[in-house]
Amino acid sequence: MKKRSNERIPTLNEVARLAGVSVATVSRVLNGKGARPEVETRVLAAAKELRYKPNPGARFMKGKRAENIGLLLPMISHPFFGALAEGALEEAGKNDQVVVIASSRGNRELEKQKLEQFSRSFLDGMIYFPVEKGETFPEIEHFRNIPLVVAGRRAIFPNKPHVYSDNLKGGYLATKYLLRLGREKIAFFAGFWTPPCTHKNIREASEGPSSGAFSSLDRFRGYLKALEEASLDLDTDLVTVCGYDFKSGIEAAKELTARMVNVDALICPNDLVAAGAIQFLEQQGMKIPEDISVAGYDDDPIAVMTTPTLTTIRQQTTRIGIESVGLINSLIRGKTVDDVVVDVDLIIRNSTSHTRKDSLS
Amino acid sequence: MKKRSNERIPTLNEVARLAGVSVATVSRVLNGKGARPEVETRVLAAAKELRYKPNPGARFMKGKRAENIGLLLPMISHPFFGALAEGALEEAGKNDQVVVIASSRGNRELEKQKLEQFSRSFLDGMIYFPVEKGETFPEIEHFRNIPLVVAGRRAIFPNKPHVYSDNLKGGYLATKYLLRLGREKIAFFAGFWTPPCTHKNIREASEGPSSGAFSSLDRFRGYLKALEEASLDLDTDLVTVCGYDFKSGIEAAKELTARMVNVDALICPNDLVAAGAIQFLEQQGMKIPEDISVAGYDDDPIAVMTTPTLTTIRQQTTRIGIESVGLINSLIRGKTVDDVVVDVDLIIRNSTSHTRKDSLS
DNA sequence: TGAATTATTGTAAACGTTTACATCTTTTCC
């Protein structure tokens, strides 16, 4: 249809000529550095007339910021990351910054590639939400000159600030609540972490020195803490390692029931998984919440769309995005910053209850 | 002028000095323009040693592309736009391009502001998914020098290419299918368009000269076409103007039932709305699909999570993202391009059926 | 062998800004 227009892009020089002043004056006026009112209006008029836009490349070269922030996420189309991105976009927009987003699609290789690509493009700063696989990130080296904030994980890079949810509290709150409802056989669907483990060796895996900073692991620790406070022992048969999507919920529920262990409650790594698990369990003839109380995680929009609606741990995902941008901007301005831990809370809905089917019958 | 970090960022000059050649040679080697093998290895080694990265601002100033694409969406955290963005990111990544995303959060004012901001930052091209409000977009003027592709709407800007779903076909397919199931009182929840209208004057509104290019309107036309083919008249009481989220589905269903009109099927503007409508209708004691067959739109992930699972029109949202990037890149390379219409198809699940409750009783 | 050709490298001029410094005006103040 139409070609890129070949109309000349106006420069400072042309504005200067039209206004009858020097480029320096134009630059100063446009940057609000003052000039005689008479001159100022003339310059402004000329700039408007020519539709002048400063060339950002040239400004950048003179040491000005690019006014942008990079954001690397595992998957932009996932509601969790969508909300995070929305927060980041909103906060960046307030500072007239633009956000450059890339998605690693959960793929470590792609992630490396994207980091590399980002480090080549020009960014004032970078927010990095690592894929939860692996623990060494040598490519971070590229960001020695660009401020970087880690989102969603804690304690990965010793000298970079982290913004993350209080996952330990999340696991603890959910478990504590289910215990208070009188449930004692609380199954736990654990998201991945490395080194990979199964439910058999999960206790050791959760204590090994190399297993520090996975959000699922922190939630598991919260779960353990609550059990301990209730003087209950961990039954590893109640634990299942699990993915993060709807189908994973179905599969994990299948695996759990196949184990023929007594279960009266279930904690899932997110609401999609919870929805999947509920679907499977109901198909098997179980009643939710009467037979099994199910708790999700994230307070995803779908948490109110399922039947029953989901009890869940709300993460302030948008807040994580906002805080990350805040931190990055502090770094950009040369301030030193601390980690930000974003609070979580328990949202009680209909997928959990103290009413047991057997106590009714 | 502020330093970005206390470590010096290496320049071509320094690489040149270290390699014992001129900057021109370094530049040529780094751009693959050949040199003596001996020199080449020396330069490459020097560049690696200093961790040299070309300054993109300087390159840009010399007329090189920034290798990025802008993407303006109504809402990044919505699954529809998330999928679109995912497609765009993927395709752009293949060309080593980076995507700059902004969200207008459905707000026309914010949208204007973002367009303005984008036009100031430096982009090789821009993909614009307009908020479905209003029809005049004077701010598009800023993009006289930057290639622009319109996504999600058709025929808005006479000289810009558009990428959009075949909405007429979508509305038609859904209606046709419900008719084939024997449903004849098919309610239609219509997304917004301008000029604003109610169900009363919707027929005229769908035919007015100024109402050309709203996706909901196109779907409505598909609905009318199918009715016409079945020799059925439009009953405007079956039409309800509606938003796009879960709550809107509840509200629209409430409005519809309040009208006390006979309904045996329902077409929604997306799956969230369908889920909301189903929740409300079931609360009112209706059986889905026996009493009312409900069709959604989009084939959102939630379409398989609801009970019943949703019959829906699948839009190839990711494809729209991919195609948009393809078009933009053609424009950037100076080619002329045509609009791309992305196909839709009907996905049949459990929220629709020919079995009527009354035919069972 | 040496002239002609070709391949490689260096020199220097852009690209469009910002800004230190110099210059020229205006204002202030005695």
Place this chain on the structure above:
DNA sequence: GGAAAAGATGTAAACGTTTACAATAATTCA
């Protein structure tokens, strides 16, 4: 009224690349 101070503007030098063009080195060919 005139010197000094303050304010406005212009000049020109960066910033880090790319790339014509010139210069040099390597190769070809009679």
